[in-house]
Amino acid sequence: MGSCFGVIRQRSRLSSRNAPSNGNKRGGRNEPLKKDKPKWKSDYPMTEGQLRSKRDEFWDTAPAFDGRKEIWDALKAAAVAIECNDHQLAQAIVDGASITLPHGSLMECYDELGNRYQLPAYCLSPPVNLVSECNDHNASENAEPQEKKEKEFQLKVRLSTGKDLRLSVTMADSIRQLKKQLQIQEDIDTAHQRWFFSGKLLTDKTRLQDTKIQKDFVIQVIVSQPIVTS
Structure with a gap:
C-alpha cells in the first residue's frame, strides 16, 4: 500500500505542475478540498467487508454511465487518499486531473469539459454504525434479526x-x-x-x-x- 501511494503521489505532483490554475478551470467556482468527511448512517449495521464490497460495486459500474474513465480513476485514487487521511495527496490528485470542486467536496465535481461527477458518501467515509470485522459474531447477531424482521x-x-x-x-x-x-x-x-x-x-x-x-x-x-x- 505504501509503495502504491508513493507512485500515485509522485504522478500527482508531476501532473499538478502542468495543470492549469484554478481560475482557468471550467465549471465556475472552484473550492479547495475540505478535510471534513461526510457523516452518514447505513440502513443496517455494516461490516468493513460489506462497505468494501459496496464501494467496489460503485467503482466497477460508475464509468459505464457518464463521464471519462481517467477522471473516475483519479476520483477513486483521491477517495482512497482521503480514507487514509492523506488530504494533501487527495488535493494533488484533484488538481492534477483538473477537477473542479464547486463546494470543496468530491460528492459533486466537474472535469475541464464540464462533465459532472458525483460520489456517494459511502465512498468517502464509513457509516457511523460500522461494525468492526473482529466483532463479526456480534455483527451477525445484530444484522440477521433485522433481515428476519423484514416482511415479505x-x-x-x-x-x-x-x-x-x-x-x-x-x-x-x-x-x-x-x-x-x-x-x-x-x-x-x-x-x-x-x-x-x-x-x-x-x-x-x-x-x-x-x-x-x-x-x-x-x-x-x-x-x-x-x-x-x-
Whole structure:
C-alpha cells in the first residue's frame, strides 16, 4: 500500500505542475478540498467487508454511465487518499486531473469539459454504525434479526418474453437471490438473466433496499437465449 501511494503521489505532483490554475478551470467556482468527511448512517449495521464490497460495486459500474474513465480513476485514487487521511495527496490528485470542486467536496465535481461527477458518501467515509470485522459474531447477531424482521411482499417482475409474474421477496434480498428464485420458478438460468430498474442494470450484490423500489413497482428482466452450437 505504501509503495502504491508513493507512485500515485509522485504522478500527482508531476501532473499538478502542468495543470492549469484554478481560475482557468471550467465549471465556475472552484473550492479547495475540505478535510471534513461526510457523516452518514447505513440502513443496517455494516461490516468493513460489506462497505468494501459496496464501494467496489460503485467503482466497477460508475464509468459505464457518464463521464471519462481517467477522471473516475483519479476520483477513486483521491477517495482512497482521503480514507487514509492523506488530504494533501487527495488535493494533488484533484488538481492534477483538473477537477473542479464547486463546494470543496468530491460528492459533486466537474472535469475541464464540464462533465459532472458525483460520489456517494459511502465512498468517502464509513457509516457511523460500522461494525468492526473482529466483532463479526456480534455483527451477525445484530444484522440477521433485522433481515428476519423484514416482511415479505410480492414483487412484480416483467420478463422480456412478455410474461409477468410475482416473486415473494423482502427488501433485504439481493438480486443474486432473486435470480435463483426465478431460476427455480421459471427454469431460467441465472446467467441468462439481466435485471433492470429505472433503466439501471442491477448487479448481483445489489439489495432491493438499495434500489429504493416501492412495493407496487415493476422490475424488468431481460432473458437472453443460450447459444446452441451444432
